[in-house]
Amino acid sequence: MRARRSLPIVASAVSVAALLLAYTAAVASPFSAINAAAKAGPIKTHRLRGGISMLEGSGGNITALPGRNGFFLVDTGIAVSKPMILKSLRALGPGRIRLAVDTHWHWDHADGNGWVRAQGGDIIADTVAVQRLKQTIRVVEWETMFRPKPATALPNIVITGDRTLHASGETIRIRHYRHGHTDGDISVYFAKADILATGDTFWNGQYPFIDYVTGGSIDGAIAAANANIAMSTPRTIIVPGHGPAGDLRSQAAFRDMLVTVRNRVAALKRKGMTLAQAQAAAPTKDLDATWGRSIIGGTLFTALVYRGV
Secondary structure (H helix, E strand, O other): OOOOOOOOOOOOHHHHHHHHHHHHOOOOOHHHHHHHHHHHOOOEEEEEEOOEEEEEOOOOOEEEEOOOOOEEEEOOEOHHHHHHHHHHHHOOOOOOEEEEEOOOOOHHHHOOHHHHHHOOOEEEEEHHHHHHHOOOEEEHHHOEEEOOOOHHHOOOEEEOOOEEEEEOOEEEEEEEOOOOOOOOOEEEEEOOOOEEEEEEEEEOOOOOOOOHHHOOOHHHHHHHHHHHHHOOOOOOEEEEEEOOOEOHHHHHHHHHHHHHHHHHHHHHHHOOOOHHHHHHOOOOOOOHHHHOOOOOOHHHHHHHHHHOO
């Protein structure tokens, strides 16, 4: 897939929600709550297939492939989780992190870049994601202003097109999405193990965050979900940005939910409803028990979709 170029967040849904609730009273913003949960841990390791594991608990999921020369990671999590991440990796194999890929710029997937690079690891990211990491960006929903990262914490291998790598007996395919969750999303596919790491283009069992400030949209999110379906078979293990490891069926259910909410909210907006009126109409009410138990609730997700229809 070719990317369209422009520049203009766990062990389970229930456990993440519990962690956030536990910290809400003590911290100033959702950003701080998520960081506090990442600091508290734990990091849970799920062994998948072909020596590949998924680490949950540092914001976004981390995919880890050990090898004789060290680790290959997909995403680096939140920096405050560093001691727990290293402990989890030591249980999987020896060596340091040699190479990591950022699926996109968001801090809960790329905040660990600084310490990974400080230990001698290389970081790969899309050129747009790197530009985002250099900018000052206000994300209203997280009540946070993200500041430019220092050069020592930026990815040092910048790509504009798809890339194929070979590590620890695996053929690793890095592929670009069009604008979806953000405007710099990439997936990582482990061909031998048949494992697809999607970043935040897939939130298993959860409403996703859509970052309109940096190029995301509901239509783009649906297109990315369809791309994940096209890249998968019934055997494929799919590592989402958030939530438990999934498969083709759970990815399709996620796509269907996105389409359903998009159509409902679009119908309300065509009737002339304001955002507040659309939220009061509760277009996600019958879906919230399944999809709204974690970081993004039905009211916020309605607002995110309303913005893009």
